[in-house]
Amino acid sequence: MQRVAILGFRHEAMIACPFLTDPSTANIWRGAEILDQSLTTLTGLTDRFAREPDMEVVPLLMVRTLPGGAFARDFYDAIKQESLDLLRQHGPFDGIVVANHGAAEVEGLGVHGDTDYVVAIRAAVGPDVPIAIPFDMHGQVTPELLGALTVMSCLRTAPHRDNYETSWRAADQLVRVMRTGLRPRKMAVNIPIFVPGEKSMTSFEPARELFGMLPDYDARPGVVEAHLFVGFGWNDLPWCGMKAVVLTEESDEQARDLALEIAERTWAQRHRFGLGMETADIRDGLLRARDAAAGPVLLSDSGDNTTAGAGGDLCFVLEEALDLGLVDIVVAGIFAPEVVAACQAVGEGAALTLEIGRHISAAPQPRTVEAVVEALGDRVDVHRFQNLRGSDGAWARVRIGGVVATFHAARVSFTGPGHLEAVGIDPLAHKITVVKVGYLHPAQEDMAARHICLLSPGVADLDFLRLRYEHIARPSFPMDGAMEWTPSQGLFGPA
Ligand SMILES: [Zn+2]
Incomplete structure (x- = not known):
């Protein structure tokens, strides 16, 4: 029997919010009670694993928070330590799902929160155990996070109606790499566009077209999955911005070229991101x-x-x-x-x-x-x-x-x-x-x-021109509205 651990903390941080995230705004579940919640971010995943009679899902720890200020440092340290302890006590595992959102930040850490967490898990379990992450499109990806994960999926609708499908795809990819030993190649482009979710809803353009094109990339031979992240544009942090991320079966060059292409198509639409509602x-x-x-x-x-x-x-x-x-x-x-x-x-x-x-x-x-x-x-x-x-x-x-x-x-x-x-x-x-x-x-x-x-x-x-940005990469759009940019400037791979 192959065993797959599920754990994570799903947090979206607004660092300008004065109220730190602590247990008062978090749901913390352990063991079997995690699956009792029927979280849509997990049900696709568990349904997918139910099709594999020789694979067992082992829920360990799930923290889900109300979006808010950064994680209080002591709360984060406790969650991280408990996660590592549980992996050791209940392991070894043949695969791991880290069910994080991607926009976690931690008080005083100086590093993207999800990156710190997943890098620690990678260090604990070694280089060979595949790790899958079903991201929210409002999360971030860093070189270190790209290096620590094996496969990933990401939401494609806002408002979010595809949690189930996203969770399913992460599990589907994890099953594949566990069965075949495949280790996908990964390349990404940081796109210096800052927009709130309200200006990148997939019910209107340009996000409808940009996210709608992703299945066509997925269908190309050699592609594992293509992703576009809106990111969390309110946070004045160096790792923020939109991202194109492509995973392929074996070609770095293909991953790079497609990530550049998605970034180029996104950049070309930058002036169209706006509010489509009254x-x-x-x-x-x-x-x-x-x-x-x-x-x-x-x-x-x-x-x-x-x-x-x-x-x-x-x-x-x-x-x-x-x-x-x-x-x-x-x-x-x-x-x-x-x-x-x-x-x-x-x-x-x-x-x-x-x-x-x-x-x-x-x-x-x-x-x-x-x-x-x-x-x-x-x-x-x-x-x-x-x-x-x-x-x-x-x-x-x-x-x-x-x-x-x-x-x-x-x-x-x-x-x-x-x-x-x-x-x-x-x-x-x-x-x-x-x-x-x-x-x-x-x-x-x-x-x-x-x-x-x-x-x-x-x-x-919702008007980012009214906010102050001091730590993001400059130039960025719309703060430096007339800037020139080409996608190769934002290219990065796993670190
Ligand atoms: Zn979101």
């Missing part, structure tokens, strides 16, 4: 939603997008809604432990004077409001739902004039109607619902009559 500033977006013929209108507070790792603590949209005197509107998912504590102190049904707007990830803008506590809870029970992320923090649902707002003692992401139901809100009953995302997640797309992306301020600002 957008507005906060005030205008609220007014358009108020005047819309039908709801629910979903407004996304993109600058404070917790699914991109922003803090979730900003009240700009809530305050504007109050100033406009709007009614029949829900503002969901505000991180404000002190507001929750104040509501708990008076209890459900009680009226109180609340201070809101004590921002930490932006300049504070405090104001007092008269509120009624509608409901309190100990946790946002999201574990029943696929593709939704949250934590166990207490919450308070509060009515302030015509606005219903939910405040949370831990950071949370409302990514589907299930989150609203979990705090006692009928997702379809209100004209306007504001959530802290950028693009809508699939379940939100399905429920919204209309979506308006609010171009709100915050660390997840």
Whole structure:
């Protein structure tokens, strides 16, 4: 029986977010309970291995986090050490799946987080055990990471609807290299384009065409798989940027030529990356939603997008809604432990004077409001739902004039109607619902009559020209808009 270990920590870091990632915003599963979660990033993989009667999957450790600030160093060190210990205690293994995202960063490490983790695993298991990684397209690849992994897959849709297929392909490749001894050749190009996920959605151009062409590359003789990474453009780090990565069966030259070609085709489209959805500033977006013929209108507070790792603590949209005197509107998912504590102190049904707007990830803008506590809870029970992320923090649902707002003692992401139901809100009953995302997640797309992306301020600002970059490679686009570049400048291989 051949044995395949599954482990990893799936984290997307926004290093400008002041809230470090620690166990309070992470789900940690060990052993068989990992597979009980039916994570779509793993089910494709386990289904694929189920077709191989002589291969056994051994789940060891899986950490899944809410996107947020960098990993707290002691938390990361503990996860990494436990991973290495588990591999030693339960090994040896014939193959390893590291189910990471690719955009992990660690407080004070100075090295890309996923790279540090996978390089450590490679060092522990030696050069011969194949390692597969099913990446998110918003991750990064470095020369050292390319050197440490054996095979890889990467998401091709945003919003992400192909976790299952991506996970399947990683397992399929791992089975192949375990059976045949094949060791693919790998080449990559760093493409100096910085775009947020909202400007590279595969439901519109140019990302639809760029990601849509990848299966044609996969189908060429000699190609194992071709990849395009959007990367995580908010992070001002030297390893950030888009990437083209190609794995071939035996030819470095073919991998190089195809990576250069994908990079060239991507670069040629750089001016077309833009927002394909309806957008507005906060005030205008609220007014358009108020005047819309039908709801629910979903407004996304993109600058404070917790699914991109922003803090979730900003009240700009809530305050504007109050100033406009709007009614029949829900503002969901505000991180404000002190507001929750104040509501708990008076209890459900009680009226109180609340201070809101004590921002930490932006300049504070405090104001007092008269509120009624509608409901309190100990946790946002999201574990029943696929593709939704949250934590166990207490919450308070509060009515302030015509606005219903939910405040949370831990950071949370409302990514589907299930989150609203979990705090006692009928997702379809209100004209306007504001959530802290950028693009809508699939379940939100399905429920919204209309979506308006609010171009709100915050660390997840969609206009990168408003951000400061000091550590990325320069020149880069769009910061150095008129720059010249040819793909061979970005070429790199495994280190
Ligand atoms: Zn992603």
